[in-house]
Amino acid sequence: MTSFNFKFDLIAQDGDARAGVFHTPHGDIPTPIFAPVGTQATVKSLTQRHLKELDAKLILANTYHLYLRPGDELIAELGGLHQFMSWDGPILTDSGGYQVFSLSDMNAIDEDGVTFKSHIDGSTHRFTPERSVQIQENLGSDIIMAFDECAEPYDREYNERAMQRTHRWAERCQKAKTRGDQALFGIVQGGVFPDLRAASAEFISGLDFPGNAIGGLSVGETKDEMSAMIEVVNAILPAHKPRYLMGVGTPLDLVEGIRRGIDIFDCVLPTRLARHNAAMTDNGRMNMMNAQYATDERPISETCTCYTCQNYSRAYIRHLIQARELLSGTLLSIHNIHTLVNLTRNLRTAIIEGRFERFADDYLANLST
């Protein structure tokens, strides 16, 4: 396998906020960036052309789901995930760790790995750090994640144990890796405990991954706790490597994360909210079912440049929802992803132009949460 130089170029810094470019075999990722999630090798209800037009520069897929269905070996036979889902841009896969704890019918963890039952058919499977890397190598994503244990955020003893195991598993993932064209990112854990987070950031930094992630946030803790953990960790993680805040994606979280030096985000929120009839805008969420929209000729957002807002009215989208027409999910997904991609793009420009704080404060002042 050819070796790729996963370079991260820092272009500008404004306070702790950073603008950069992360180079991958399937193209450059300008940071900060929001990555839409294609759990089962499809960003729900969107074609790859929708994603291209949304200027999505990175998408995420889930190792747990693709391992179970259609199977990572099948995807490898078919030329890898890029070929399989007809997406030629960068892809990030998670390790499956979070899903085996949150989705599977049961799971039993030991030092070596996790045994779990499929949420699809109840069959028994086992993930280890080595297996997770192997599966992600079969998938062929550009960025792969170390297998980690995500604990309840407030249980100190459990977090300490899980963090230490996550560290040992990170080393095993690093050793298990055979492909030179995939960047393996380490994951910092430690719940809501600053000392654990600091210790984890120190340890993971020491393994010299081409990028680092913060896991176990946005799982029930407060916004202040999340911000505090990001600050502790980012003060330690190396500045010349990208920092990925996993599973986070409200506009507020993006602004506050970027303010504290985060470069990469992913979240199912824009597509999930779309399926629940909610539009994300720079001024907050709109429930498109509301009767007030029945006669509203305006687009969701009058300043939005997305395909949905350029072509369809609130009244039409409400009609689609009322009539249970699937197109509502597609149109709202396009709009919601655009909102987050556009926000990170605007924040990036603001960083480069040295006006991040003003932009961020103005944005948050208009955002009703």
Added chain:
Amino acid sequence: MTSFNFKFDLIAQDGDARAGVFHTPHGDIPTPIFAPVGTQATVKSLTQRHLKELDAKLILANTYHLYLRPGDELIAELGGLHQFMSWDGPILTDSGGYQVFSLSDMNAIDEDGVTFKSHIDGSTHRFTPERSVQIQENLGSDIIMAFDECAEPYDREYNERAMQRTHRWAERCQKAKTRGDQALFGIVQGGVFPDLRAASAEFISGLDFPGNAIGGLSVGETKDEMSAMIEVVNAILPAHKPRYLMGVGTPLDLVEGIRRGIDIFDCVLPTRLARHNAAMTDNGRMNMMNAQYATDERPISETCTCYTCQNYSRAYIRHLIQARELLSGTLLSIHNIHTLVNLTRNLRTAIIEGRFERFADDYLANLST
């Protein structure tokens, strides 16, 4: 309202097959043509850009559904159906007649009209010929249909009665019409009875509509009966007006209809089959759930130029179906509509080039039904 000259230019004839152009306020419709159906002002799961790219030159919407939800008056307030659904090409609406008989919870017919209960909420409504025209005027479609009664095809007495009422209603629709920018088409009924069909074709021809339709076919009769009825009717309908075979849309039916002088078709089949995981091809249908496609890297059809076939494999589409991902419906709808639009386009070229019979016979020889 401005008056529009709904001219039908016959460009070529090959046997009874015809190639033409029907001019409408929202653009020219090359015939023969297949019109995808957007029952609730959306061709299910497709954006209007998908439809443009599919080269759909005419789409159909259902008066019954749009009257009930969101309401024709609301659509009129919002600028009409074209504006509402963001489709600037020609639209045809049916009269609602077929749906009040087939979909509503009850219906009671009398000489003046039909009282029916909404399939949505059980509320009571009434359609008359005048009301149907008024609703279609509110919708603002380019082609509107006379309100008709569709009878069981084999009940002679009922068909005779329904046909005569359909004739009286056709005259009432003509009188009720106020807009000059919509073409009202008459509808020939008469079940499977050649003498009734002939009488109906004579009567409807005499009303000098800008176009004529054949209703009450593809509702349970045999293929031979359908072909026989088309022959009887088309021998009488004026050659210089377009002929629309309502609700018909298998590849076989398109070829046999065009062979007998039909110009316009519509059918829910391509989108309905898509939702049931079936691909329509020039060689017949494929059930994309089949296990044999799990590892099949080929597109649905190797000669197909549609977006789906240019980008996605059978294996990927099967995965989407297995994973219950909505994108499968979108991708199969694109492919299936392409198959029918492309077939009518190829048949049109064959007519113009004087090789219709050879093309049709070759096509049908390859089509496993």
